[in-house]
Each structure stands twice: as C-alpha cells, then as structure tokens.
Amino acid sequence: MKVTEKDVVYVADLANLELTEQERQRMVKDLDSILTYIARLNELDTSNVPPMTQVFSDTSAAIKESAQDQDRSWREDELRPCLPHDEALQNAPVSDKEFFKVPKVIER
Amino acid sequence: MDLSALTVVSTRTAIAEKQFTATRLVEDFYHKIKGEDGDVHAYLTLAEDRAFAQAKRIDAAVAKGDPLPPLAGVPVAIKDVMVTRGVRSTAGSKVLENFVSPYDCTAVTRLEAAGAIVLGKTNCDEFAMGSSNENSAYGPVHNPRDKTRVPGGSSGGSAAAVAAGTAVASLGSDTGGSIRQPASFCGVVGLMPTYGRVSRYGLIAFASSLDHIGPFTKTVKDAAVLLRVIAGRDPMDSTSADVPVPDYELEICKPVRGLKLGVPAEYFGEGLDAEVRIVVEAAIQRLQDAGAELLPISLPHTAYAIPTYYVIATAEASANLARYDGVRYGYRSAKARTLSDMYRKTRDEGFGAEVKRRIMLGTYALSSGYYDAYYLKAQKVRTLIARDFQSAFRKVDAILTPTAPTPAFKLGEKSDDPLAMYLADIYTVTADLAGIPGISVPCGETKSGLPIGLQILGRHFDEGKILRVAHVVEHELATR
Numbered sequence: 001m002k003v004t005e006k007d008v009v010y011v012a013d014l015a016n017l018e019l020t021e022q023e024r025q026r027m028v029k030d031l032d033s034i035l036t037y038i039a040r041l042n043e044l045d046t047s048n049v050p051p052m053t054q055v056f057s058d059t060s061a062a063i064k065e066s067a068q069d070q071d072r073s074w075r076e077d078e079l080r081p082c083l084p085h086d087e088a089l090q091n092a093p094v095s096d097k098e099f100f101k102v103p104k105v106i107e108r
Numbered sequence: 109m110d111l112s113a114l115t116v117v118s119t120r121t122a123i124a125e126k127q128f129t130a131t132r133l134v135e136d137f138y139h140k141i142k143g144e145d146g147d148v149h150a151y152l153t154l155a156e157d158r159a160f161a162q163a164k165r166i167d168a169a170v171a172k173g174d175p176l177p178p179l180a181g182v183p184v185a186i187k188d189v190m191v192t193r194g195v196r197s198t199a200g201s202k203v204l205e206n207f208v209s210p211y212d213c214t215a216v217t218r219l220e221a222a223g224a225i226v227l228g229k230t231n232c233d234e235f236a237m238g239s240s241n242e243n244s245a246y247g248p249v250h251n252p253r254d255k256t257r258v259p260g261g262s263s264g265g266s267a268a269a270v271a272a273g274t275a276v277a278s279l280g281s282d283t284g285g286s287i288r289q290p291a292s293f294c295g296v297v298g299l300m301p302t303y304g305r306v307s308r309y310g311l312i313a314f315a316s317s318l319d320h321i322g323p324f325t326k327t328v329k330d331a332a333v334l335l336r337v338i339a340g341r342d343p344m345d346s347t348s349a350d351v352p353v354p355d356y357e358l359e360i361c362k363p364v365r366g367l368k369l370g371v372p373a374e375y376f377g378e379g380l381d382a383e384v385r386i387v388v389e390a391a392i393q394r395l396q397d398a399g400a401e402l403l404p405i406s407l408p409h410t411a412y413a414i415p416t417y418y419v420i421a422t423a424e425a426s427a428n429l430a431r432y433d434g435v436r437y438g439y440r441s442a443k444a445r446t447l448s449d450m451y452r453k454t455r456d457e458g459f460g461a462e463v464k465r466r467i468m469l470g471t472y473a474l475s476s477g478y479y480d481a482y483y484l485k486a487q488k489v490r491t492l493i494a495r496d497f498q499s500a501f502r503k504v505d506a507i508l509t510p511t512a513p514t515p516a517f518k519l520g521e522k523s524d525d526p527l528a529m530y531l532a533d534i535y536t537v538t539a540d541l542a543g544i545p546g547i548s549v550p551c552g553e554t555k556s557g558l559p560i561g562l563q564i565l566g567r568h569f570d571e572g573k574i575l576r577v578a579h580v581v582e583h584e585l586a587t588r
Contacts, residue, residue, distance in 0.1 A: 008468070010475075011468055012468065014471050014475060015468060015471040016433070016455055017456050017459075017464060017468070018453050018455075020456070023456075031465075031469060034530075037527060038415040040411075040412065041412060041416065041419075041485050043412075044409070044412060046485060046488035046492070049488040051490070053487065054317075055304065056303075056349075056568070083211070088436075091207055092437065093434060093439075100435050102434075102435055102450060103444055
C-alpha cells in the first residue's frame with residue numbers, strides 16, 4: 001500500500017507537525033520505503049499469539065518469584081511533597097509566575 | 109598520573125590511599141577534556157560547580173578518615189538524556205537547548221550518593237534516536253579510535269568519553285542497541301541491564317517499554333561495580349523491578365567451566381562483515397577453551413526484529429514526544445499566533461529530521477485503520493521474539509553473538525539512507541524487545557585497528573552470568 005501525500009498531511013496533522021513542502025515530499029518517500037520493509041511482519045501467522053503489552057507478562061520467572069505476596073506497585077493515596085510551583089515554572093518559555101502563558105486557545 | 113589508564117576500581121583505591129585528591133583529579137580531567145575533547149565532541153555540557161563540590165565532599169571525608177562509599181572520587185559522564193538538577197539536559201535536541209531540570213535522574217542520584225563525580229553531560233543522537241550520533245542537533249561525535257568514523261549511537265558521547273579517557277566511566281541508554289553498539293565501535297565495555305533492573309526515573313523517554321539505562325566502562329569488573337550501585341527498585345518508576353540486587357563483583361569471579369553457551373545461526377549469516385566474523389568466532393573458541401560448552405541454537409524470528417522494533421519504538425516515541433509542545437519547557441516558536449500554530453511550528457522547527465520521521469512513522473502505525481496491521485501485529489511478533497529467547501534459555505545459560513555486523517563506519521556513510529542505518533541494529537534490537545540483559549565486551553580488532561565487540565545475552569535478571577562470561581573473555585584475550 002503506497003503512502004501518498006494525503007496520508008502524510010493527515011498524519012502530520014495528528015502529530016502536530018507543520019511540515020514544509022520539501023519535508024512532505026521527502027517524508028512520502030521515506031515512510032513508503034520503511035513501511036514496505038515493515039510489511040514483512042505479515043509473513044508471520046500470529047493468530048494465536050498474545051500481544052506483548054507489558055515487558056514481563058509471560059516470560060519472567062524472576063519477577064513472579066520476587067513479587068510473592070507483596071504487590072508494591074501501589075501506595076496509599078496520601079499527599080507527598082511534590083515539585084514546588086516556582087520550580088515547575090522555571091523553564092517556561094512564557095509565564096506570569098502563576099501560569100504558563102500560551103497564545104489564544106479559542107479561535108473565531 | 110595517566111588519566112586514560114584509570115578504572116573505577118583503581119580510582120577508588122587511589123583516592124582511599126590518598127595517592128591524589130578528588131579535587132586534583134577533577135582539575136586534571138577538565139584540563140584533559142578542554143584540551144582534547146574538541147576533536148571528539150563527546151561532551152555537550154561540563155558540570156564544574158557540581159563536580160568540584162562533590163570532590164570537596166569526598167576529600168573532606170578522606171581527610172577525616174571516614175568510611176568511603178563504593179565510588180568515592182570516580183569521575184563519570186552522563187548521557188544528556190538523563191536529567192541533572194541545575195545542569196542543563198538537552199537530549200541532543202534544540203528543543204531542550206536551555207532546559208534545566210528541577211530534579212535528578214535516579215541513576216545519577218545513586219552514583220553521586222556512592223561518591224561518584226559527575227563531570228558533565230555527553231553528546232547523543234537527538235532523543236536517543238540513531239545509531240551513529242550523527243543525529244545530534246549539536247554536531248556529531250568522532251570515534252576516538254578513528255576520528256573519521258562514527259562512535260556508534262545513540263550513546264556515542266558516553267562511549268567516546270570512556271574510550272578517550274575523558275571519563276573513567278559513563279552512563280548511557282539503550283532502546284535498540286544504543287549502549288552495546290557504541291561500546292563495540294569504541295572498544296569499551298557496554299552493559300544493558302534487564303528491563304526494570306535500573307530505574308528509568310529521570311531518563312528522558314524515547315520508548316517506554318524498550319528504554320534502559322546502563323554503564324560504559326573500561327573493564328567488566330567496573331561494569332559490575334556500577335551496576336550494583338544503580339540497580340534496584342525505585343518507587344518513582346513503577347516498572348522498576350522489585351528483584352534483589354546481587355553482589356555482581358562476586359559473581360564475575362566464578363569460572364565459565366560447565367556453562368552452556370548458545371551460538372545462534374541467525375546472527376552469523378549474510379550481512380556479517382568477514383573480519384568481524386573471524387574475530388568473534390575466535391573469541392567464542394576461547395570460551396570453549398576455558399571450559400564452556402558451546403551449543404548451536406536457533407532464534408527463528410530474528411529477521412523480524414527490526415521491523416517489529418521500528419513499529420513499537422516509533423509508536424511509543426510518538427506518544428512520549430507529544431509533550432514537546434512549547435508550553436511548559438523547551439523551545440517555543442516565535443512565529444505562532446494561535447495555540448494550534450504554536451504546537452505545529454514549535455515541533456517542526458525544534459525537532460530534527462530523524463525525530464520527525466520516527467514521530468510520523470509511529471503516529472501512522474497507531475492511527476485508526478492501521479493500528480491492527482502495524483502496532484498490534486508488531487506486539488504479537490514481539491511475543492514470538494521473546495519466546496525464542498525463553499526456549500533458548502531452557503538449553504543454554506547465555507547466548508553469544510557479534511554486537512554489530514560491521515566495525516565503526518565512516519561519518520556520513522549511512523546518514524542519507526534511514527533504512528540502511530536501521531539495519532545496523534540487527535543484532536542488538538532483539539534483546540530490547542525481549543527485555544533481557546546484554547553486554548558488549550571488546551574481543552579484538554580489524555586489521556586496520558578498529559574495535560570489535562562480542563555480545564553476550566542472558567536471562568532476565570541474570571546479569572551476573574553475562575558479566576562472568578564477559579570477564580573471562582576479557583582475561584583470555586587481554587587485548588588492552
């Protein structure tokens with residue numbers, strides 16, 4: 001399935017990238033060549049294979065052994081010290097010391 | 109004092125024995141970096157205030173006769189994808205050119221708590237995307253072993269600093285081979301621990317199910333020492349494993365006699381450079397001479413690893429890089445009139461070509477209509493690849509392969525062909541997909557003197573065994 005310029009424009013939109021004309025042309029070629037290569041995954045029959053959604057879902061005995069009866073993924077829902085307000089703003093391109101400032105959100 | 113000859117072990121001994129002060133050591137390293145790093149470009153930022161402050165603390169402890177922590181006085185460099193409070197972190201991108209993190213990466217915190225001295229931040233491919241360090245927005249790194257060649261990537265700077273002797277050890281990150289491949293190209297040891305062995309808190313994310321932090325060192329023992337310091341459960345990273353950290357220094361001293369080592373046919377086929385094959389096979393033979401048993405094995409889905417990786421990694425990257433929108437930190441386009449404009453222009457102006465290519469690929473693979481055909485399919489093939497290793501490890505204790513199909517290539521040689529560059533990762537991506545640990549140890553050179561690495565892969569959380577095999581290779585060959 002060949003990648004078209006229309007595809008590239010659509011995907012760039014989803015990715016919030018404003019590509020230049022030159023970038024668009026290059027991207028059509030690059031994506032097409034890479035996706036053509038990737039299509040070889042279809043040579044494999046994966047009808048009864050579960051997707052690997054977590055790295056250790058079915059392959060690690062070490063994790064299962066150690067986990068034992070303690071599930072330490074959870075903690076109490078208690079407030080803990082967090083990033084101070086001024087530090088959180090220190091890298092802001094534009095701020096009024098209270099909020100991050102951005103260009104207008106609502107366009108007419 | 110020959111800075112290039114220092115190891116983690118010899119440095120901490122020298123500091124403890126008062127052969128030199130940490131402050132003097134740091135001064136000498138900065139002198140060396142300023143004099144020699146211009147040709148290599150391993151460093152992006154020097155952390156002089158922080159380094160001297162830490163050196164002062166170490167010197168005070170030595171003077172008082174206090175017990176010293178395990179890395180006291182050891183100068184290290186940190187890949188610029190790991191954030192350091194108060195010292196800028198660029199991730200090799202213009203997007204974060206002036207970004208100064210308000211917090212430290214856990215691995216860095218642990219190194220410093222153990223007494224290590226962070227000299228500075230090293231150059232890397234932008235957002236860790238690349239296999240040659242030619243995608244850095246700040247210029248490439250030159251391989252110290254041959255400055256017309258790449259150091260490998262994406263942790264090119266960290267590998268080069270250790271190879272050039274401008275750091276005793278360094279940290280890098282590995283998502284598709286970015287620790288092991290540069291280690292092979294630069295002639296140093298590079299260890300990628302099991303996924304979850306080392307916390308990713310503070311690692312600027314590329315692909316969250318594939319990213320790993322690990323050390324570059326001159327010796328296998330140094331890697332064992334560093335791993336013990338940085339490994340272990342971290343409440344700030346819910347994917348960090350709650351598995352006890354063994355004493356790796358003890359582990360590596362065990363012999364390889366009786367170990368079963370697998371040699372997978374798929375890693376010795378077409379595409380492997382002839383000189384690399386000869387050198388790697390010779391190293392494997394030495395392991396047999398040392399008493400290990402070699403078994404031929406098959407990892408049948410190896411040929412599908414690169415396409416699987418480039419779907420999953422790019423899909424995860426497209427999500428992880430969505431945060432670079434000009435709002436809270438980093439570059440913001442000056443040309444934007446509306447919010448939407450700001451997002452789109454900021455990202456197009458800030459990101460380099462390879463990053464944009466991968467974001468596009470990943471977004472495409474996740475988009476409606478393509479999700480099942482690409483992303484879901486790749487995740488299923490990932491399971492098949494992981495199962496290949498699971499089966500193999502029922503028969504063998506570790507797996508031996510070349511780290512890379514070629515030695516370091518010339519700067520510019522592959523930079524016009526993204527797919528050719530991706531294929532350089534062919535022997536390393538499988539471990540990232542399966543979550544297993546891997547180490548690259550120098551095992552010889554080409555006739556023209558370019559380093560070649562042997563890769564050793566192991567079971568989950570079995571870093572002790574791969575370090576042990578690597579240690580024997582190092583001793584048998586004594587290439588240094």
